[in-house]
Amino acid sequence: MADNLLYAKIIKAKWALRLMFVLQLPLFSSLNLFQTTSRIPTKRTLFQLFQQAAVLSFMKKQAKKEQKEVEEEGLCCCEYVNRHGKRSHIAACCCDCEDLDDACDRFFKREPQKPESLSQIATVVSDRIRVPWLWGGAQKLDLSIVPPLILLPALLHLAALHFLLGIVVLMALPGLVLWYYYFTHRKKGRTLFFLSLALFSLAYMYYLFIWEVLPRGDVGRVELVAVTSGVILTLLALLHTKRDPGVVRLDNDDVHSTVTYYAPLPDRDSSFNGGRQEVSQTAASRAGSTEQEGAELESSRRNWCSVCRVVRPPRAGHCRICGVCVLRLDHHCVWINNCVGQANHRSFLLTLVFFLFTSLYGISLALQSVCPRQNVLTALLYCPGVYNQYSTALCFTCAWYSSMVTGGLLHLLLVQLINISHNVTEREARAALREKTARSAYWGLVVDTGVYTQGLRGNWSEFISMGDKLKPASPADLV
Structure with a gap:
């Protein structure tokens, strides 16, 4: 009799724990308190579970209380x-x-x-x-912004001591950056290391241009104004690129609708509702309404993002690093610590153009100053006597470093221009190459999916005007 009474109490406690588990699911799920087992928990186990739940509940209430005090005081x-x-x-x-x-x-x-x-x-x-x-x-x-501020000047000054040190340092720098990129990319985490490296490289190269190249007397006022203007325009374009890339948000108007299209389909009329489409059924089209609704439901299920809890429009994608869905997602750029999407793709391309023009012009001015007897195109490979003075060696080393960065960004700009000309994003190109559903040429540099292309002029016209179709982002949504 006593055993039956104890068994009944244990069953009641077990159901009470299940009810508490439902009410406070985040607390229990974070500690993995419940495991799949067929055995009845003992008194000690039940007491430990109740005790841990009470402690967690108390800590949660204290945190809410302190947060409320912080908001008030x-x-x-x-x-x-x-x-x-x-x-x-x-x-x-x-x-x-x-x-x-x-x-x-x-x-x-x-x-x-x-x-x-x-x-x-x-x-x-x-x-x-x-x-x-x-x-x-x-x-x-963020501690990731500190290493570039220390390592970049130290390594460049070390490379200026001797040409052998310069070769070793300039060959090791890309390897270190790539290693850190794959290390952070594997964890899918955001880091300010690359943005800090990009901004500090630009600022430090401009600083050396002012304090090392300009006093030599080979750079005039017009050249100085041109380089300074290029740096300012690059920073302004970068600031605009850091804004909202076009995050997919759930509008209040779309809560009760079944399907909302953000891009016009060939068999629907999209002249109303600001580019969005409303499907109206007529007597002639009711016969195929079931199949149409089934296709739309399947499309919605396929484009459903379980993380953002939204249905992604066509060509939108989810960024696992930023944790958001972005309209017409091209790629996540670590150098700006932001996604490149429909809202900031144009400014991203403009940032590349401004930086490349400024960098190429600054490199040519620096090489003309430290290697006056050599042609600009051959001065990087042959500049006799450049290591006789430390200042000229430092300028020559920085010119090599800037040339390496410029070469990488030239490749990125070339890929962007090719993708825009074929109306394909970098994300779509990689997926098409992986699934072998696209035509590729020049070792994968040119990828044509043939899905959204409208000809060269039509593709560039769509790219130039695509950001104007978006709603302006509020100040709270800026990155």
């Missing part, structure tokens, strides 16, 4: 809200780090470290490195 310039939702201070950055203490204890006791201990320590350190800010409290500082 505000933060001072040195305070911030940490990754647990609690108020913290910059002065306490070295306090209360259980992960670091545990790792140190294991190190001194010669015990093996936990697999996730180093990543947890890195997460805590990156969360606590802050810069005091007057509005909104201390701002988080």
